[in-house]
Each structure stands twice: as structure tokens, then as C-alpha cells.
Amino acid sequence: MFHPLPLYIGLRYTRAKRRNHFISFISLVSMLGITLGIMALIVVLSVMNGFHQEIRERILSMASHATLSDPYGGGMTDWREGLAKVRVHQDVVGAAPFVEVQAMLVGPSNVSGALVRGILPVDEDQVSDLRHQMESGSVDDLIPGEFRIILGEELAAYLGVGPGDKVTVVTPQVTATPVGVMPRLKRFTVSGIFSVGMADYDRSAAFIQMDDAAKLMALGDGVTGIRLKLTDMWEAPRTALQIAEDLGGVYRVVDWTQVHANFFRALAVEKRMMSIILFLIVAVAAFNIVSALVMVVTDKRSDIAVLRTLGASPGTVMRIFIVQGTAIGLVGTLMGVIVGVLFAINLEAIVGFVEAAFNVHFLDPSIYYISDLPSDVHWQDVVLIAGSAFIMSVLATLYPAWRAANTQPAEALRYE
Known part of the structure; x- marks a missing residue:
């Protein structure tokens, strides 16, 4: 997959300079979808970790x-x-x-x-x-x-x-x-x-x-x-x-752990279910890669046929589109991790600025025991989220790449 030819052509296909800018737009949307999904997952899980830590500390401040x-x-x-x-x-x-x-x-x-x-x-x-x-x-x-x-x-x-x-x-x-x-x-x-x-x-x-x-x-x-x-x-x-x-x-x-077993078990189940629900955002973005690559394959049928007649093997063609989809997934994952971590680390300052700017309070102290939005970034969560999103992105490239590899040169060039 990292041979110079598939790598060069695959990265070149991620941007369309002359024609069919709509495909590039779809690729950008897929990339941004992965970014937003990963960012949302990291921020939400960090907030939940922060609440769990705050509650645990308050409980253990009085309980032995x-x-x-x-x-x-x-x-x-x-x-x-x-x-x-x-x-x-x-x-x-x-x-x-x-x-x-x-x-x-x-x-x-x-x-x-x-x-x-x-x-x-x-x-x-x-x-x-x-x-x-x-x-x-x-x-x-x-x-x-x-x-x-x-x-x-x-x-x-x-x-x-x-x-x-x-x-x-x-x-x-x-x-x-x-x-x-x-x-x-x-x-x-x-x-x-x-x-x-x-x-x-x-x-x-x-x-x-x-x-x-x-x-x-x-x-x-x-x-x-x-x-x-x-x-x-x-x-x-x-x-x-x-x-x-x-x-x-x-x-x-x-x-x-025995005294508060049900409570902490409920928190763990809540975090797990929230992770699954939010991870669907990443899954939708990953499936957008499928549609983007299918459109690219359709648009590049004549190019694929020319490559095949010049001696490119089906495996080479397949690797070209795997590189393209992987690039979209990698960039989206890295952007999501960077933005999500920065947002989660500075969440309290950001929320404080928004509350001061709009004169609102998201968690009223007269109603909620915890009136701030604590955030605790767990790096194992970040690694798991990023790894899972990237793997889904790579898997999403397999079907379109397989379709491209099975393109018949004679049929693709018949009306050219």
C-alpha cells in the first residue's frame, strides 16, 4: 500500500483541482464528520470522567x-x-x-x-x-x-x-x-x-x-x-x-466498592452506553468514506482502465483507493484528537467564558450539587477512540477499492 505509485495517485485523488469538485467536497465532509465525532466523544467522555471523579472524591472524603x-x-x-x-x-x-x-x-x-x-x-x-x-x-x-x-x-x-x-x-x-x-x-x-x-x-x-x-x-x-x-x-x-x-x-x-457498588456500576453503564451512542457519529462519517470512494471509482473508471492497460495489477489499483480513504480517515482522526483534547483540557475556562459572555449558568448551584463542568482526560480513552475510528475508516475503504480493482479495462474504455 505504501509503494510510491499507489501512495502518489491515492493522495492525488483526495483533491480535485480541475473537475468534479463535488467529490472533494464529499471527502472533506467525511473528514470533518470523523473530526466532529471524535471531538464529541473525547469531550463528553472527559466530562463524564470528571463528574465521576468529583463524585468519587466527595464520597471518599467522608467514607473510609x-x-x-x-x-x-x-x-x-x-x-x-x-x-x-x-x-x-x-x-x-x-x-x-x-x-x-x-x-x-x-x-x-x-x-x-x-x-x-x-x-x-x-x-x-x-x-x-x-x-x-x-x-x-x-x-x-x-x-x-x-x-x-x-x-x-x-x-x-x-x-x-x-x-x-x-x-x-x-x-x-x-x-x-x-x-x-x-x-x-x-x-x-x-x-x-x-x-x-x-x-x-x-x-x-x-x-x-x-x-x-x-x-x-x-x-x-x-x-x-x-x-x-x-x-x-x-x-x-x-x-x-x-x-x-x-x-x-x-x-x-x-x-x-461494596458500599457504593450499585452507584458506581450505574455510572460505568451510563458511560459505556453514551460511548456507544456517540460512536455512531464516527460510524456515519466512516460510511461517508464509502460513498465518497464509490463516486471516485465511478469518476475514475477510464483512469483505472488506462492504469490496467499500462500493467498495473488489481492489487495496485486497490491500494490506490485504500490510500485515499486511509488519508481521509487519518487526517480526520488526528484533527479530532487534537481539537477534542484541547477542548476537553480547557473546558472549564471555555464554559466560564461562555457563561460570562451570555450571562447564563448551565448548572444552577441552587439545583445541582456540582455546578461546574469538570473534565478529566483519560488518555486510554483517547487512544481507544482514535484507534477505533481509524480502523473503521480503513475498513470503509475495502469495498470501493475492491470495486475499483475489478474494473474491466475493455468495458471502461468502450465509449471513451
């Missing part, structure tokens, strides 16, 4: 990479020894004990269920970014015996409370009293408000001091479990199991 807890639902009494062993493990960045309970929060105006987690403020910094998510108050305000609570922004608004107000925490556990069985409850003082930008936390999470939570749950010196932050979150399933085996006890191991 893995959790070790008692398999029977009771408290861990030997947690100090286990915590010391875990912290020296080579794959562990940080570890923190916690006490967790599903509780009912009673405010002045409303009642809401919430996940109440007892933490040690200093240790919690090793496994989450709660300290940096505080809108008011501080994590250090959680002092043992003070019975203070930190609420999510939306949860506090729903309960109608703010810093300094009282909230009653009602747990599922019950206490036997002379007047019967009563639910275990305690009044807490709101000491702070946090905001993550995720409804799962802002609307349904609360934090108290771990000792206060242990008293509320009647766990004594025990805790619910140990939360872990690992060096490689993608290896969390394997690493967490290995840590549990190294500790030697029996633990219930849960990692972040």
Missing part, C-alpha cells in the same frame, strides 16, 4: 476505603490492639475507631432518621476530610461528656436547628424501667454544621464524640469497628481482606 467490624453486630472490645497493628501495616495510611448507629433525631420542628457516628476528632482526620467540610463550628468541639453533635447542612435545615440548639437522639436500643421498656435517648447540643455537597451525607449524617456514642449505645469500652484509609483505594477489596487475615481475628470486612 475499608471498614473492619464485629461480624455478629456487637462491639469490638480489643480494638486498641487491633488499631495499633493496623496503623503499622504497609498499605494503611490512616486508621480510626468509630461507633455507629441508625438513630432518630428530634428537633424543634421536625423528626428525621440519620446515621450517627461517634468519632475521635484527631483520629478522624486520618480517614476523612470532615474537618475541611465544616461550615460552622469545629470537629475539636466534640469533647467527651459534653454531648455535642455535628449535623449535615440539609439535615440541620430540615430539623430547624443551628449551632447552640438542642437535638434529641433516639436510638433503636431500649432500656427497662419501672414503667416499662423505654427507648434510649439523649439530648445533644448542636456544635457545628458540615457540607459535603452530597445528599447522602448532608441530609442523613451526624457526628458525635466516640465516648458519648459508646455511652449512648451502652458499649462500655467497645467500638463498632475500625475505619481504614489505604495507600491504593483501587486495591481496597484485596488489601482489606489481607489486613483482616494479618490481624488473626474474625472480622466483617466492607470496602468502599
